[in-house]
Amino acid sequence: MLHSLDQILTAIYFWGFASAAVLCAFGILFGRHPLNAAICLIGTMLSLAGIYALLASPFLAVLQVLVYAGAVMMLVLFVIMVLNQARDHVLPRFDKLSLIGAALPVLIGVLAVATVRHDHAALTSSATAVRAGVEPVATALFAPTKGYYLLFELVGVLLLVAVVGAVLLAKRRLDADPGTTDHPAGDAANGSVAQAGQNGKDAHHGH
Amino acid sequence: MDCCLTWASAHLAQIVAILLPITMPLIVFQLLPLVVVMERRGAAFIQDRIGPHRAGLHLQLSSVKGVFTGEAGGLRLRAFGLIYNLTDIVKGLFKEDFVPPFANKPWYLIAPIIPVVIGILATAVLPWFAPFTTAYGQTVSGQIFAPEVGLLLLFALSSLSVYGIVLGSWASNSKYSLLGGMRASAMLISYEVSMGLAILGMLLIVGSFSLTDVVEWQANHTWGIVVQPVGFLLFLVSMFAETCRTPFDVTEGDSEIVGGFHTEYAGIRFMLFMSGEYFHILVASTLIATLFLGGYQLLPVPGFGTAWLKANLPLVVCGFTTITAIGLFVAVKLILGRRAHWAKRNSTDTALRVREYSFYATVLSLAAVGALALGIAVAALWHPQPVSGTIAAGTAIWPNSVNIVTAILQIHILLGKALLLAGLFVWVRWTVPRFRYDQIMGLGWKVMLNVALVNLVLTAVIAKLVKGG
Numbered sequence: 001m002l003h004s005l006d007q008i009l010t011a012i013y014f015w016g017f018a019s020a021a022v023l024c025a026f027g028i029l030f031g032r033h034p035l036n037a038a039i040c041l042i043g044t045m046l047s048l049a050g051i052y053a054l055l056a057s058p059f060l061a062v063l064q065v066l067v068y069a070g071a072v073m074m075l076v077l078f079v080i081m082v083l084n085q086a087r088d089h090v091l092p093r094f095d096k097l098s099l100i101g102a103a104l105p106v107l108i109g110v111l112a113v114a115t116v117r118h119d120h121a122a123l124t125s126s127a128t129a130v131r132a133g134v135e136p137v138a139t140a141l142f143a144p145t146k147g148y149y150l151l152f153e154l155v156g157v158l159l160l161v162a163v164v165g166a167v168l169l170a171k172r173r174l175d176a177d178p179g180t181t182d183h184p185a186g187d188a189a190n191g192s193v194a195q196a197g198q199n200g201k202d203a204h205h206g207h
Numbered sequence: 208m209d210c211c212l213t214w215a216s217a218h219l220a221q222i223v224a225i226l227l228p229i230t231m232p233l234i235v236f237q238l239l240p241l242v243v244v245m246e247r248r249g250a251a252f253i254q255d256r257i258g259p260h261r262a263g264l265h266l267q268l269s270s271v272k273g274v275f276t277g278e279a280g281g282l283r284l285r286a287f288g289l290i291y292n293l294t295d296i297v298k299g300l301f302k303e304d305f306v307p308p309f310a311n312k313p314w315y316l317i318a319p320i321i322p323v324v325i326g327i328l329a330t331a332v333l334p335w336f337a338p339f340t341t342a343y344g345q346t347v348s349g350q351i352f353a354p355e356v357g358l359l360l361l362f363a364l365s366s367l368s369v370y371g372i373v374l375g376s377w378a379s380n381s382k383y384s385l386l387g388g389m390r391a392s393a394m395l396i397s398y399e400v401s402m403g404l405a406i407l408g409m410l411l412i413v414g415s416f417s418l419t420d421v422v423e424w425q426a427n428h429t430w431g432i433v434v435q436p437v438g439f440l441l442f443l444v445s446m447f448a449e450t451c452r453t454p455f456d457v458t459e460g461d462s463e464i465v466g467g468f469h470t471e472y473a474g475i476r477f478m479l480f481m482s483g484e485y486f487h488i489l490v491a492s493t494l495i496a497t498l499f500l501g502g503y504q505l506l507p508v509p510g511f512g513t514a515w516l517k518a519n520l521p522l523v524v525c526g527f528t529t530i531t532a533i534g535l536f537v538a539v540k541l542i543l544g545r546r547a548h549w550a551k552r553n554s555t556d557t558a559l560r561v562r563e564y565s566f567y568a569t570v571l572s573l574a575a576v577g578a579l580a581l582g583i584a585v586a587a588l589w590h591p592q593p594v595s596g597t598i599a600a601g602t603a604i605w606p607n608s609v610n611i612v613t614a615i616l617q618i619h620i621l622l623g624k625a626l627l628l629a630g631l632f633v634w635v636r637w638t639v640p641r642f643r644y645d646q647i648m649g650l651g652w653k654v655m656l657n658v659a660l661v662n663l664v665l666t667a668v669i670a671k672l673v674k675g676g
Contacts, residue, residue: 035314035377042370062356065363070396073369077392080377080385134355134416 014054021047034079042072057132216607220345228351231335232327235493238622239485240292242629248288249633259288263563282566283559295478302474307379310471314378319469319476321371322483325364329490332361334419336503336617337426337513342606349503349614350419357418358410361494362403365449369395371483372451372458372468379471387467390644391451391458397651398448398455404659405441408666409434409498422502426512431499433507437662439499441655446491448651450484453636457644492628493621500624503617517613521589524612527619528582535575542568 020043027040045068052061142149215222244259251258263285284290306312331351338348354360369392376388409431410416413424425431432439448455459467469480501507505516505523516523546564549557642650 035311039314039370039374058354058356059359062354062359062363066359066366069363069366069370070399073366073373073392073396076370076373077389080373081389 010054014051017047017050017054020044021051035076038072038076038079041075042069045069045072052132055131059134059137060132216341217343219341219343219607219610220347223347227335228331231330231351234618234622235326235330235486235489238489238626239482240289241626242485242489242633243292243295244288245626245630246633246636247291249630250637253634253637259291260285262290262294264290264293281559283563284566285563299475299478304474304476307381307471310380311378314374315471316476318371318375318378319472319479319483321374322368323479323486325368325371326483326486326490329361329364332357332364332418333490333493333497334422334502335621336614337423338419339513339610339614341610347610347614348419349617353417353419356416358406358416358421358498361418362399366399368483368487371480375472375480376468379468381471383464383466383470384468386464387458387460387470391468394448394451394455394457394647394651397648398445398655401441401651401655401659402445402449404656404663405438405445406498407659407663408438411663411666411670418497418502421498422504423512425501425507426504427509429509430501430504430507435499435662435666437658438666439495441659441662442498443495444650444655446495447632447635448647450487450491450632452484452488452632454639454642455647456641457647460641488629488632489625492625492632495628496621496624500628503621505620513613513617516616517609520609520612520616521585523616524585525582527616528578528585532575532578532582535571535578539568539571539575542571 024040024043024047028037028044031037031040045064049061049064052058052064140146140148141152248258250256263283266282266284306315332354334349334353334357336349338346338353340346350357352360372391372395373388376384376391379385409421412434413421415421415424421431428434447453451458457463457467459469461467464470469477472480496502504512542564546561546568549560549564554560
């Protein structure tokens with residue numbers, strides 16, 4: 001099946017990225033420390049970005065890194081500032097909820113295999129055709145005939161509403177606490193960092 | 208010999224494709240000690256101190272003992288503070304690789320590597336010279352990796368570099384480190400927003416994410432700083448924040464949180480963090496030069512692009528060598544002044560100093576004469592032939608060598624601009640005091656974000672009016 005150097009390299013890269021993605025996914029599942037799980041999540045995201053790049057979708061690949069790396073950064077910060085490592089060491093790896101979690105990937109896997117078997121031709125890629133590059137994405141999103149740009153703008157407004165809502169909720173809590181009102185927001189953030197426990201030394205803080 | 212040249216000429220694209228990924232990160236790495244010396248001497252100059260002047264190589268060819276003791280009669284080379292880099296490396300390598308108790312060992316050990324790796328990867332996307340077509344019809348790209356999403360890839364890499372700081376600070380298990388890491392994460396994420404928006408105006412005008420396209424547009428029109436002065440300023444400030452340099456160095460604010468995220472680090476891992484920072488500065492300077500200062504283009508005037516460079520190569524090479532020679536002669540004059548100054552004083556190491564300065568003067572004079580000779584040789588041996596000539600017996604070597612010399616010149620132009628900007632980083636560091644945390648957040652979200660948005664909208668309107676369509 002492998003005819004040229006390109007194909008051989010593509011196969012090597014694909015299997016490298018794919019196995020890295022799966023290994024990191026298992027790391028998320030079985031890692032007990034939430035921070036390790038978060039870093040494994042980044043590993044999965046980066047491997048997926050590599051696979052997107054192999055699928056001739058550079059824009060998608062870069063967005064995968066840009067967006068998800070930032071998002072997982074937030075997760076890491078939550079882990080550092082909110083979660084308590086000492087307690088998580090005691091928690092069991094699996095509970096009853098895990099069963100639902102296990103059923104979902106099986107379902108998706110079955111669907112994926114069924115799709116591949118059903119319509120094999122649609123999945124063959126050509127090396128020259130760029131799928132999710134800058135141009136195709138831009139035309140798909142912003143072509144006046146398709147009208148997706150309206151949806152795009154609506155999603156933007158939705159996100160703005162979410163941000164305003166979050167600020168409102170946070171501000172109400174800040175106002176309720178007399179200690180933080182006369183300080184700049186930055187100082188409040190600093191103070192909460194100082195109290196964030198890590199490595200179980202501040203197990204009694206209770207967040 | 209002849210067939211070797213012909214073979215190399217025919218496979219130029221492959222040779223460059225192999226050489227470029229090896230040489231460019233190494234070249235940028237080679238500049239790290241230079242930037243460190245610039246920083247130390249710049250600090251000394253601004254604070255009216257002498258600066259690094261002690262560490263030196265003691266050479267005494269007559270006895271091995273003298274190499275280490277530096278007895279009178281030997282030659283001491285301090286190389287204007289460059290030797291300190293050598294001693295730093297030796298110290299870093301031989302210090303114990305200590306992991307503090309209760310630290311998270313794996314992440315503590317891995318974290319300092321991340322910024323350096325990101326810095327090395329970033330050199331792959333930057334365009335170092337103009338792409339050219341060889342006489343055999345191969346296209347050689349000036350980027351190691353030239354995706355159409357070039358700039359976005361750089362931003363993606365830069366968003367990953369936060370992890371080194373945050374992981375290192377968290378894994379150190381120290382309050383000061385954690386505070387520094389949290390400040391870094393908040394600041395870097397905030398300033399990434401205005402960094403992205405600051406650049407959008409330029410990208411809108413150019414109409415491409417590709418960095419080579421940005422530079423080519425600047426070659427055909429004018430430098431980005433002229434059309435996007437506000438964007439340049441915003442991007443410059445964001446870059447100071449992204450590299451965690453003063454006035455944005457709350458991450459390691461030594462007067463408040465000891466050393467910030469690298470408080471617990473010592474030895475080679477601390478030096479990895481430091482070299483990561485300087486690498487980041489060099490990459491940021493190169494990026495600013497690429498986006499707003501014409502990249503590898505010599506002049507901010509249209510018509511003086513790569514084609515002009517190739518057509519007037521001997522003139523440009525002679526100009527470069529002449530300027531280099533003049534600079535070296537000025538340096539020699541200054542050094543001779545220092546020698547005269549020390550020769551008058553009757554200190555214990557007068558002889559040592561006079562010998563040292565004489566050595567520098569000799570070496571630099573020889574280099575200046577060499578540069579002049581190179582320029583004269585180029586002018587004398589220049590024999591114009593068409594750059595895009597057809598391939599006859601062996602003549603393809605000529606256009607290819609024109610291309611190669613142009614590429615090397617352009618790398619020098621770009622790195623020269625980058626070093627000047629790195630000098631700006633140093634200048635600002637020792638001039639502007641550190642911002643408070645809330646001032647940084649206020650500047651990022653209340654000022655820069657809004658200015659960037661207004662700039663973007665205005666640029667979009669003007670671009671629409673000018674370009675039409």
